[in-house]
Amino acid sequence: MTREIAVVAFAQTDHRRTSEEFSEVEMLMPVLHDVLAQTGLKTADIGFTCSGSSDYLAGRAFSFTLALDGVGAWPPISESHVEMDGAWALYEAWTKLLTGDADTALVYSYGKSSPGSVRDVLTRQLDPYYVAPLWPDSVALAALQAQALIDAGDTDEPALAAVAARSRSDASANPHAQLRDPVSQGEYLVRPLRTGDCPPIGDGAAAVILAAGDRARDLCERPAWIRGIDHRIEAHGLGVRDLTDSPSARLAAEKAGAFERPVDTAELHAPFTSQEVVLRKALRLGDDVRVNPSGGALAAHPIMAAGLIRIGEAAARVHRGESDRALGHATSGPCLQQNLVAVLEGDPR
Amino acid sequence: MPDVLKAPLVVEFPFTRSLGPVQSAFLTGLRERVVLGVRTGGDDGRVLVPPVEYDPVTAEELHDLVEVAPTGTVTTWAWNPAPRRGQPLSTPFAWVLVRLDGADTALLHALDAPGPDAVHTGLRVRVRWAAERVGAITDIACFEPYDGEAVQLKGNTGQFENPVTGIVAPARLDYTYSPGRAQSAYIHALGDRRMVAERCPSCRKVYVPPRGACPTCGVATAEQVEVGPRGTVTTFCIVNIKAKNLDIEVPYVYGHIALDGADLALHGRIAGIPYDQVRMGLRVEAVWTEGSRYPDHYRPTGEPDAEYDTYKELL
Secondary structure (H helix, E strand, O other): OOOOOEEEEEEEEEEEEOOOOOOOHHHHHHHHHHHHHHHHHOHHHHHEEEEEEHHHHHOOOOOOHHHHHHHOOOOOOOOEEEOHHHHHOOOOOOOOHHOOOOEEEEEEEEEEOOOOOHHHHHHOOOOOOOOOOOOHHHEEEHHHHHHHHHHHOOHHHHHHHHHHHHHHHHHOOOOOOOOOOOOOOEEEEEEEEEEOOOOOOOOOEEEEEEEEEHHHHHHHOOOEEHHHHHEEEOOOOOHOOOOOOHHHHHHHHHHHHOOOOOOOEEEEOOOHHHHHHHHHOOOOOOOOEOOOOOOOHHOOOOOOOOOHHHHHHHHHHOOOOOEEEEEEEEEEEEOEEEEEEEEEEEEOO | OOOOEEHHHHHHEEEEEEOOOHHHHHHHHHOOOEEEEEEEEEEEEEEEEEOOOOOOOOOOOOOOOOOOEEEEEEEEEEEEOOOOOOOOOOOOOOEEEEEEOOOOOOOOEEEOOOHHHHHHOOOOEEEEEOOOOOOOHHHEEEEOOOOOOOOOOOOOOOOOOOOOOOEEEEEEEEEEEEOOHHHHHHHHHHHOOOOEEEOOOOOEEEEEOOOOOOOOOOOOEEEEEEOOOEEEEEEEEOOOOOOOOOOOOOEEEEEEEEEOOOOEEEEEOOOOHHHHHHHHHOOOEEEEEEEEOOOOOEEEEOOOOOOHHHHHOOO
């Protein structure tokens, strides 16, 4: 377990409300080409390929096999897929590189929320016996968490509005973001969450290349070394959990070594403003940490890619010399049920 | 580029799920207007409602069922001004987590209340039972505000006549399907009785139907190439089971057809020839019926069969 592994390239689409003129592979392909071009690698040079997506979003069975067309998977390549955010595909690729079976990995993920009704689609991930038959949509569940935070005195509506405003202002410097200007907080979607507290619904894709050791140094001027990465999950029963806290995020961060030294930057996958409040507390992020300089998931939220994008954005800041130690976080499930934390560092300058 | 094609797509399925012993007792209890929890082991012995088969902390198997009250306290809530399909109430309501009296954890459901001002954390509520109950979480129609006396319990331990052993959970999701650039162009051309493939700029292979990418090279295909409408049967099967809602008599033949000019076979039904006379190498052509926007089937052209060597790479 001593192999050094780094994120050496990151690319993403311009995230938009709809990409109906493109199939999933047509949307994905430019991102794959972009990330390969950054390193000069060709498909045949990649040791392992891993992707994340969900067929439920666009209602297309086995869409991930069609997406493989964009990779150039013939003759057969070493490949895997997770029905999860691409951050978990990155985790699988990281373990593959640790074993020494491969020196480079291509990780990608994509999501098209535009063909369906994503609030309803996400109810299908819930407990099928006691919860899914009630069709509690994703905003409703996040709103229950937000009210619990307000009741606990951890936040209030003006503080949530400030998170929303800061995120969209920061996104003005991110050409890929879907919302790049402050938006009105608007009406309650499900009280206490207003439209401004919720992520935009949209389509997009992202890709990352991982490389080990000297290969990483060859491919990237300043690799973003993965010093630690871990993911943890909580019980599925919402009423069993303390929704104002995220013990799984805290434990993942601890196992990833996030608390050993302060980070200067954190890219948090908090689709709802209230979830940033939970994560800042669980991850012990002080006011001196730059949180979501990309605008975060409140500025662009292509489901299944948004978590991978957090790690990619954190890595890109290391690549550019804007960060020396950054935290990338991804979440999955209702109310931050499952959390992944990666700690990325650049070599001393 | 032609207009983006779109069509409604409904994905619908009645999921039939079997229940574990704890789930069965809980849902049967709801049918009988009894709410059960399950007690965890160890010194703390918490009562989980809704009850689960395994302890969420220790993973220990649970079976100690205890009755809890149909009354309880709201632990958090969210006002839903616009109910969506399938949700418990069709008028604006509050989503609530309710800790029932006697339970240590909270249950998710809906609360029928006149407006958000009538709801707060700590509100006392009780179950409103559905008129018809079948052994499902929806046997609780919703909760309603309640400031009355505590309810007397009978100490039910989960023994019922005719316990439910499964649930049927219908699921429906509605989509607007759009096939993307390459397939849209292909479908548009089919409506004009033309079969338009796309060529890979790198390996020069011609794909039909085009999917927008060359799976060998991983690059976009864009150059359009008209192929067919004649082609060669590369392989086939004889279908003997009639599919539901299919208006075709069995047996019939479904085959792979390498259209002239294409480097990948597509599939289609082969007709106009007895099913037992279809063979590899048979030359066929696409047949559009009156007003159809795509080929209905392929029929023999009467040409001599193709030599094996001409299509062996397309099998």
